[in-house]
Amino acid sequence: MLRYDLDRLGWFEFEQLIQTLLKVQIGFGIEAWGGRGDWGRDAYFHGTLRYPTAEKNRGLFIFQCKFVEGANAAGSKPESALLGSVQKECDAIKKRARGFHWKNESTTYALFTNAIVAAAVREKILEKIRTVIPDAAIHLHDGNDVCQWLITIPEVVRAFPQLLSIRDLQEWFRETVHSEILSRSETAIALASAQSRVFVPTHAYFQARAKLAKHRFVVLEGPPEMGKTTIGRLIALSQVASGWEALECRDPADVLKLPSRGDRESAISPYELNCRR
Numbered sequence: 001m002l003r004y005d006l007d008r009l010g011w012f013e014f015e016q017l018i019q020t021l022l023k024v025q026i027g028f029g030i031e032a033w034g035g036r037g038d039w040g041r042d043a044y045f046h047g048t049l050r051y052p053t054a055e056k057n058r059g060l061f062i063f064q065c066k067f068v069e070g071a072n073a074a075g076s077k078p079e080s081a082l083l084g085s086v087q088k089e090c091d092a093i094k095k096r097a098r099g100f101h102w103k104n105e106s107t108t109y110a111l112f113t114n115a116i117v118a119a120a121v122r123e124k125i126l127e128k129i130r131t132v133i134p135d136a137a138i139h140l141h142d143g144n145d146v147c148q149w150l151i152t153i154p155e156v157v158r159a160f161p162q163l164l165s166i167r168d169l170q171e172w173f174r175e176t177v178h179s180e181i182l183s184r185s186e187t188a189i190a191l192a193s194a195q196s197r198v199f200v201p202t203h204a205y206f207q208a209r210a211k212l213a214k215h216r217f218v219v220l221e222g223p224p225e226m227g228k229t230t231i232g233r234l235i236a237l238s239q240v241a242s243g244w245e246a247l248e249c250r251d252p253a254d255v256l257k258l259p260s261r262g263d264r265e266s267a268i269s270p271y272e273l274n275c276r277r
Contacts, residue, residue, distance in 0.1 A: 001072075002072055002116070002143050002144065002147050003147045003150075003151065004146075004147050004150055004157075004163055005072070006071075006072070006114035006143050006146060006147070007069070007070055007071055007072050007073060007114060009067070009114070010067070011065075011067035013160070013200070014065060014067045014114055015042050015065045015067070016032075016160075017146075017156070017160055017163075018042065018043070018063065018065050018112045018146070019032040019042065019043050019063075020156055020159065020160075021146070021149050021150070021153065021156055022043050022063055024153055024155070024156055025149060025153060026049055026050060026051050027045065027049055027050070029045060029047070030043050030044070030045045030049075030061075030063070031043065031044045031045060042063055042064050042065045043062075043063035044061065044062060044063070045060075045061040046059075046060050046061070049061055051108065051110075052108070052110070052137075052139050057107075057108065058107075059107025059108060060107045060108070061107065061108045061110070062108070062109045062110070063110045063112065064089065064109070064110070064111050064112070065111075065112045065113070066082060066085045066086065066089070066111060066112070066113045067113065067114055068081050068082050068085070068113060068114060068115045069081075071113070071114050071115035071116070071143070072114070072115065072116060072143060078115040079115075079118070079121045082113060082115050082117070082121070082125070083121070083124060083125065083128075086111070086125050086128050086129065087128060090128050090129060090131065090132045093132045093133065094132055107136060107137065108136060108137045108138075108139070109129060109133055109136045109137070109138050109139070110138075110139045110140075110141065111125070111129070111138075111139070111140050111141070112141045112145075112146065113140075113141070113142055113143065114142075114143045114146065115142060115143055116142055116143050116144060117140065117142040122140055122142075125140055126138055126140060150163070158238040159206075159209070159238075160201065195230050195233055195234065199230060199234055202227070202231075204220075204227070204231060205231050205234065205235070208220060208231060208235060209235060209238075212235065212239075218235075220232055
């Protein structure tokens with residue numbers, strides 16, 4: 001059973017997650033392509049990378065994602081869907097090899113999927129890919145591998161609030177958050193946890209996180225029903241995982257009523273996220 005229920009992600013969010021993991025784990029210079037017209041390159045790099053091991057390797061690196069709906073659900077058998085998807089990709093690679101989209105064969109081709117891949121299926125997948133790019137070094141990373149990366153890179157989990165709803169939140173907070181902070185943040189956590197299950201990160205969400213990281217203060221403004229409250233709550237939830245205190249204030253005057261916490265950090269949601277020194 002996967003530690004993170006990757007099936008809750010759609011294909012686009014899974015692709016974004018893999019691109020982020022690659023940049024953080026291997027190198028920021030990796031280009032994130034993806035979407036339509038990606039020419040079979042959800043992520044791409046030409047040069048020197050420490051992949052698949054810690055040793056430097058030079059060449060052309062192609063990273064491809066294959067998301068299977070409900071791959072890890074009870075009674076699910078994702079093998080045929082995954083093999084069919086890989087076969088379509090192999091057919092597309094043949095066409096690219098004949099045109100200008102894929103003039104050079106990749107030195108390294110890595111395939112990522114949310115499904116758990118058994119040894120026999122893994123070999124079938126690798127064999128299919130070898131038939132179209134026989135000179136490439138081919139690697140397959142399944143759902144277990146992706147979860148292991150997430151465990152070792154917690155900041156990526158905080159950047160994807162959907163993943164916060166996948167794990168047992170209370171267990172995770174008990175492992176990572178001081179009990180005093182957890183107690184004071186209980187209400188804000190409960191509200192944010194409910195919304196995290198249906199939240200899809202937007203440009204405004206990532207922009208607000210970046211501003212908060214840079215200035216330790218961010219204000220969200222805009223017309224009603226535009227998602228300010230939800231964004232504020234989800235950012236507050238992710239900051240609790242970093243040891244902040246999350247407090248929900250319904251009125252600006254509520255901020256003045258808060259007791260002094262000395263040097264501790266606070267995430268005030270939804271109208272103001274602030275660090276008080």
